[in-house]
Amino acid sequence: MSTVMTKVLRADAAGPAMQRFSEMAIIGSAGLLPASLIAPDGSALQKASDTALGIALCLHSHIHINSVLSDYVPKSVLGATRFGALGVTGIAILGLTKLNLAGPGLTPTVKKLWTAPPAQ
Numbered sequence: 001m002s003t004v005m006t007k008v009l010r011a012d013a014a015g016p017a018m019q020r021f022s023e024m025a026i027i028g029s030a031g032l033l034p035a036s037l038i039a040p041d042g043s044a045l046q047k048a049s050d051t052a053l054g055i056a057l058c059l060h061s062h063i064h065i066n067s068v069l070s071d072y073v074p075k076s077v078l079g080a081t082r083f084g085a086l087g088v089t090g091i092a093i094l095g096l097t098k099l100n101l102a103g104p105g106l107t108p109t110v111k112k113l114w115t116a117p118p119a120q
Helices: 003-009 016-038 044-072 075-102 106-114
Strands: none
8 A cells, every 4th residue: 555545544643744734724724714704605715715624624534533543443443444434534525525616615504504594
């Protein structure tokens, strides 16, 4: 298996560069979230920030779910579980990217959770 694939699968033990990437993803999200919220719905700025936010959050989650897997999953099934986590991360990235580029976007979708339904 290639070194890059090993680092992706064992993201929790891939070294300080991967941990730094995770930290930067969250720090970047702190800037992307306000940009997404104040940008007009459907604007290029909102689509770009929503797409970057979706990818950053998925990658951050992938890195840290590997820490949970390392701590709680038996060694005999750890490899298969890591491949499963990678699959879920990939599906989440694809789904959020589709939502952001072909749908309303991440921010408008989340905003709908706090919007009252129209009166009938």
